[in-house]
Amino acid sequence: MPTLLQTVSESILAPGGLSIDDLEPLVGELSVGDVDFADLFFERAEAETYSLEDGEVKDASYHRDAGVGVRACAGEKQGFAYSSEITAARIREARDVAIAIQDGRGPRGGVNLDQVSTPKLYIAKNPIPEKVATDKIAFLLEIDAKARARSASVSQVQATLSISYREILIAATDGTLGADIRPLVRLSVSVLAEKNGRRERGSSGLGGRYDLQRLLTDAHADQLVAEAVDQAVVNLDAVDCPAGEMPVVLASGWPGVLLHEAVGHGLEGDFNRKGSSFYAGKIGQQVASKGVTVVDDGTLVDRRGSLNIDDEGHASQRNVLIEDGTLVGYMQDKLNARLMDVAATGNGRRESYAHLPMPRMTNTFMEPGDATQEDMIESVDRGIFAVNFGGGQVDITSGQFVFAASEAYLIEQGKVTAPVKGATLIGHGPHVMSAISMIGDDLALDSGIGICGKNGQSVPVGVGQPSLKIDRLTVGGTA
Amino acid sequence: MKFNPQQEKNRLEELTLRILERSKRIGADGCEVGASASVGLDVQARLGAPEKLEMTRDQSLSVTVFVGESRGSATTTDLSDAALESTLQAALAIARVTAPDPAAVLASKDQIIRDVPNLELDHPWDISAKDALELAIEVEACGRQADTRITNSEGGSVSSTRGLSVHGTTEGLLVSQPTSVHGLSCVLLAEDGESRERSYAYTQARRPDQLLSPEAVGKEAAEKTVARLNPRKCQTAEVPVLFVPETAAGLISSFVSAISGGSLYRQSSYLLDRLGTQVFPKWVTLKETPLIPGAMGSSAYDGDGLATRSQAFVTDGILSSYVLSLYSANRLGLQTTHNAGGVRNLFFQGQRDLHALIAQMGRGLIVTELMGQGVNLVNGDYSRGASGFWVENGEIAYPVHEVTVASNLDRMLKDDLIAVGSDLDLRRSIATGSMLFEKMMVAGS
Numbered sequence: 064m065p066t067l068l069q070t071v072s073e074s075i076l077a078p079g080g081l082s083i084d085d086l087e088p089l090v091g092e093l094s095v096g097d098v099d100f101a102d103l104f105f106e107r108a109e110a111e112t113y114s115l116e117d118g119e120v121k122d123a124s125y126h127r128d129a130g131v132g133v134r135a136c137a138g139e140k141q142g143f144a145y146s147s148e149i150t151a152a153r154i155r156e157a158r159d160v161a162i163a164i165q166d167g168r169g170p171r172g173g174v175n176l177d178q179v180s181t182p183k184l185y186i187a188k189n190p191i192p193e194k195v196a197t198d199k200i201a202f203l204l205e206i207d208a209k210a211r212a213r214s215a216s217v218s219q220v221q222a223t224l225s226i227s228y229r230e231i232l233i234a235a236t237d238g239t240l241g242a243d244i245r246p247l248v249r250l251s252v253s254v255l256a257e258k259n260g261r262r263e264r265g266s267s268g269l270g271g272r273y274d275l276q277r278l279l280t281d282a283h284a285d286q287l288v289a290e291a292v293d294q295a296v297v298n299l300d301a302v303d304c305p306a307g308e309m310p311v312v313l314a315s316g317w318p319g320v321l322l323h324e325a326v327g328h329g330l331e332g333d334f335n336r337k338g339s340s341f342y343a344g345k346i347g348q349q350v351a352s353k354g355v356t357v358v359d360d361g362t363l364v365d366r367r368g369s370l371n372i373d374d375e376g377h378a379s380q381r382n383v384l385i386e387d388g389t390l391v392g393y394m395q396d397k398l399n400a401r402l403m404d405v406a407a408t409g410n411g412r413r414e415s416y417a418h419l420p421m422p423r424m425t426n427t428f429m430e431p432g433d434a435t436q437e438d439m440i441e442s443v444d445r446g447i448f449a450v451n452f453g454g455g456q457v458d459i460t461s462g463q464f465v466f467a468a469s470e471a472y473l474i475e476q477g478k479v480t481a482p483v484k485g486a487t488l489i490g491h492g493p494h495v496m497s498a499i500s501m502i503g504d505d506l507a508l509d510s511g512i513g514i515c516g517k518n519g520q521s522v523p524v525g526v527g528q529p530s531l532k533i534d535r536l537t538v539g540g541t542a
Numbered sequence: 543m544k545f546n547p548q549q550e551k552n553r554l555e556e557l558t559l560r561i562l563e564r565s566k567r568i569g570a571d572g573c574e575v576g577a578s579a580s581v582g583l584d585v586q587a588r589l590g591a592p593e594k595l596e597m598t599r600d601q602s603l604s605v606t607v608f609v610g611e612s613r614g615s616a617t618t619t620d621l622s623d624a625a626l627e628s629t630l631q632a633a634l635a636i637a638r639v640t641a642p643d644p645a646a647v648l649a650s651k652d653q654i655i656r657d658v659p660n661l662e663l664d665h666p667w668d669i670s671a672k673d674a675l676e677l678a679i680e681v682e683a684c685g686r687q688a689d690t691r692i693t694n695s696e697g698g699s700v701s702s703t704r705g706l707s708v709h710g711t712t713e714g715l716l717v718s719q720p721t722s723v724h725g726l727s728c729v730l731l732a733e734d735g736e737s738r739e740r741s742y743a744y745t746q747a748r749r750p751d752q753l754l755s756p757e758a759v760g761k762e763a764a765e766k767t768v769a770r771l772n773p774r775k776c777q778t779a780e781v782p783v784l785f786v787p788e789t790a791a792g793l794i795s796s797f798v799s800a801i802s803g804g805s806l807y808r809q810s811s812y813l814l815d816r817l818g819t820q821v822f823p824k825w826v827t828l829k830e831t832p833l834i835p836g837a838m839g840s841s842a843y844d845g846d847g848l849a850t851r852s853q854a855f856v857t858d859g860i861l862s863s864y865v866l867s868l869y870s871a872n873r874l875g876l877q878t879t880h881n882a883g884g885v886r887n888l889f890f891q892g893q894r895d896l897h898a899l900i901a902q903m904g905r906g907l908i909v910t911e912l913m914g915q916g917v918n919l920v921n922g923d924y925s926r927g928a929s930g931f932w933v934e935n936g937e938i939a940y941p942v943h944e945v946t947v948a949s950n951l952d953r954m955l956k957d958d959l960i961a962v963g964s965d966l967d968l969r970r971s972i973a974t975g976s977m978l979f980e981k982m983m984v985a986g987s
Contacts, residue, residue: 116808119641124615125632127625139588144597147619157597163671164595196639219809255809255920262809264920304925306948306985307778337588338694339731339740417600456913456927460731460740461773463944465914465927487916487946489927489985537775539916539925539946541983 067181071230071242075105075129079149086234089154091174093135094236096167100397101135102235104374105149106416108228111191115203115222123196132416133157136398137165145417176240181371182378184364185272187244189228193275199224202279209288210254214296218262219255224248226275233376237397241376247271247367247523248278249512252287256295265295266469269510271365294451294470297482304471304483304540310446311488311536312439312474316507317452319526323427323515324455324464325492326350326357330384330392331517332399332410332422334459341462341492342390350390351496354432357385359394361409361425367511368426368525375411375420382408384427385496396422414520424515428527432502439501439532441477447538448472448479449488462492487539495533503530545581545704547664547720554579555718557603557621558710561630565607566712570634572608572648573712577601577621580705583671587678588697595671598703607633611642645872648713653868655717655849658842662835664720667702667750674700677726677756684760685728685743689768696729696740698760702750715847723838724750728763732771739770746969748836766910769931773943775986776932782906782960783947783982784899784933787967789909790977794828796917796951797821798885798972801855801863803870805919812922812952813861821861822955826962828856832886839971845882853879855888859956890974892962899963899978901936907984908933909947922951928984945986954979 072083093101107129114122130147131154142164144157203222210220229245249270256263267290334340361370361379370379375397384392396411399422412423440448455466467487473480508527515524554577565573582598604617614636618629682698708718727744743762745754805811832850834840844850846868855863867882913927925948931938963975
C-alpha cells in the first residue's frame, strides 16, 4: 500500500511532470537572502453539490481546482504568489515574486525535508464517487417527502448535499514535508412554513469529515427534517422579542458560536502580535467567570473543524485558551509564533493555495460545569431562552460582538413561555464571559455546519458549549 | 503586472467556442460557457514597513450543459485540454440525471445583445510593486500623523486588479468585457485611557486617477477611528435613526433582494404580490443606470447576455418592476427585466447634506457601523448590532456602541423613511445618500 504522502504527491505532482524528489531543490530555491521561512503549498480539490427545490433536483454542479501557493517570509514581511498550473516553471515564476519582498542576496544553502507524521482523525477517502448520482438525488427527494409529511404548513423545502474532497501537500524550508487527505460532507435543509398568510423559515444541517454512507442515513434525514420543520412552525407563532438588557439562557451545542465570537477571534495570534486585539497582553489575567474553560481542539475524530495537520504541516492539537476564567493561551500559525517567540499551535489555516495562511480556529468549545438547564431557566424571572442561532461577528479591538438568535423563547417567572421573533444579541466579549453565572453539565458540539470568515477567507470550523446562563446581555428585539 | 486584454479575449473566446462546438458532438442539446481571467497586485505596509506583497493570477471556466430540459454545471480552474474535456463530461453526466427544468433556457438569437458598447471599464495602473508599497506606507503615515490618539495600525494597502470575462452559448452569444478595479485603504487603531477602537477608510475606482489621495484616505481613517473613542451605551428606547451611506446601502440591497426573482419564486420575500403597491414614500423613485462609462456597477449586458437598460423599479413610491432574469421570469410567468446578475448602478440620492439631516433628526441615533446578518427577507424583520453617535439638539453628543437597532424593513422603507441625503457613496454599485427614519427600537442599557 502506498503511503498517504505517496498517494497525494503522485496525484498532485505527476500531471505537471514533478515528483516528490523535486520538492527539496524547489523549496531550497526559496531559502535565499534574509528569508526566515518559506513554503510551497500544493492542493487538489473536488466538490459536488446537489440542490433540491420544488420537490425536484434540477440543479447540480461539479467543481475542480488545483494549484500551488509559494510564500517567503522575512521578519514580518510575506511575499506570495500562486499558480493553478503545477509545473516547475510556474513555481519558479511565483518564487521570483515571493522572494522580491526580502532585501538580502544570494542563496543560503539547501533544505532537508523530513516527513511529518499524519494522524488518522478521519478517513483518507474521496466521498464523491462513493455513491452514484441517482442515489444522492433519491436521498434529497426523501427529505422533501418527510418534511411535507411532518407538517401541513410546510410550503417550500430546499435541501442541499455538499461533498468536498481535498488533497494537500506542504514542503517548507524548516524541513516540514506533510500531506493530508480531507473529506468534508454536509447536508442542509431549509423549509418555509405558512399559516394564515404568515410565512416563516426554519433550517438545519449536519456534516463532518466522513463518508456518505455515514451521512445519508434515515436517522439523519428524520433529525434534520424535525429540526427545520419544527423551528419554522414554532416561529409561525412567535411574538415580538423584547428589547434591552436581560438574563439569557443559551442551549448547548451550536449556540457555542458565542465563544467563537466573544473569545475565539480575539485570541488569534496575529491580532495579539500586532496589539490590535482586546485580549493583547492579557495572558494570566481573569477574562471570564471562574469555572469557564475554553478550548480549541483540532484533534476531535471526524469533526468538521478537525485537521490531521494544519495548512503549514504542523500537527493540530488541543489548545486551552481560557482555564477556570484565566487567559492562558493564543492560537498561532508559524509566522506569528516565530515573531512572538512562542510555539506554533497547529492553527495555521488557509482557504486554498491562492490564499495566505493565518491563525484560525478549529473546533472551539467550553468544558461542562454541573448546573442543569432546568435550574438556569427556573432562576430567571424575565429573560430569553435561546435555542438556535444564525451567524455572528466581532470587532476584536473593542471586544464588541453580536450573534443572532433564530429560535428563542421568553422566560417568565422561571418558565419557558411564548416563542419570540429572531433577534440579534450584542455584548462585549470579556464582560459577557464574566457575566456567565451557571455552566451546564450538558456539553454538546454543533452538528457540523460552521463556516468562519476572516480577511475574506472561509474555512470550516466547529463550535460547542454546555447550556449557559448569562446574567446580562443586550437583546435586540422590537418590544 | 502584465495583462493584455486583447490576448486574453482571443484565448478565452477560442476556448469558449471550442467547448460549445465539442458539447454538440458529445450529445448536448445546448451549452453555456463563462470564462474569466484576471491578474492583480495586492500590497500592505504596517508601521512604516512593507508587510505583504502578493501577486494574484486567477482563471476559471464554468460550463452548463443542457440535455432536453435538464441541465448540469461544472467549473474548473485548470484550462488544459484534458481538464476542459473532463469538466464538460462532468456537466453532461449531471444533466443526464437531474430533473427537467423548463424554466432554464438560453437566451435566443433575437434576444441577445448585438453590439457591445465600450463602457471604458478597464484602465491599467502602471505601478510597480515597489511603488505600490511606497504608496501603502504613505497612506498609513498620513493616517498615523493625523491624531496623537492613533497609537497602532493594521496597515495601509494598495490593490490593483485587471480582468476579462467571456460569455458564450450555443445560441450564438459570444461577448466579452474587460474590467479593472484599483484601491487604496487604511485601518487604524486609537487609544484613550481604557478605550480602544479601530476604523478604516478606503477608496476604490476603475480608473487609478479617480482614487482619492493617500492624504484623504489616511486622514478619513484617523478621523473615523478617533471619533469612536470613549463610547457609551444609550438607553433602550424607540427613537429616530439616521443611517450614513455606508450602512444605508445595505437597506437598499436588502430591498433589491426582496424584489428579485429568486426570493419571489421561492415565496421567500416580504414583498410577494406587492407589484403596483406602495413600498416607499411617494417622493421616492429608484432607477438603475447600467451604462455609465467607467462606473463600478456598469455592464453592457446581463448574465443572460441581454442588453442592460436604464429602468425604474420604484416609481413615485410604487413597486413598478421586479428584478428578473430569464430563469426567474420564466418561473413567475413574467418577462425578464434583463437583470440576471442583479441591478447595476442603482443610486438613491436626495438634496440635503448629512449635517442638515442630523439637524432635522434633532434627537436620536446615527448608525455608522452594523454588525451581524439580522435581516429576515421572508417577513422583513430587521435586528442588527450597531455603533455610531447619539444626537441631542441636532448635534452629535457622544459615540455609541454595543446597541442593536430593530424594526421591520417594510415598515421602515414604506412608513418611516423621512429623508435621504445628497451624500452618495459612489464606490458601490448600489449607492445611497444617508437615510433618516422616524423611529426604530434601539436596545442598549
